[in-house]
Amino acid sequence: MYQSDALDDWFRTRVAALLTDVDVYTDYVKGTLQDEDSDVSARVCNACEFLSSASAGVLAEEEQTKLLNAAEMKAEVEEIVAIAQMYLQWNRSKPNSRN
Secondary structure, X not given: OHHHXXXXXXXXXXXXHOXXXXXXXXXXXXXXXXXXXXXXXXXXXXXXXXXHHHOXXXXXXXXXHHHOOHHHHHHHHHHHHHHHHHHHHXXXXXXXXXX
């Protein structure tokens, strides 16, 4: 749950920064990044290419390049996933507090 919420927030912020329709593009980009058939680098590159096409003509190329830095995006996605995994492990290790 935490990972999904954190990724949703991250996607929406990134897509909104590109001046594209958040509701239209967030689900597609999220699906691209969650596809476990390829490594994170490939997923992020695919998402960057898609968002670049979607925001072409809306933003200056320089601004697109700044917002769609694949290495930076990969690091951010990996950090979200790592934090989510730590949260899940912590949550599972807590003893039940039912009385």
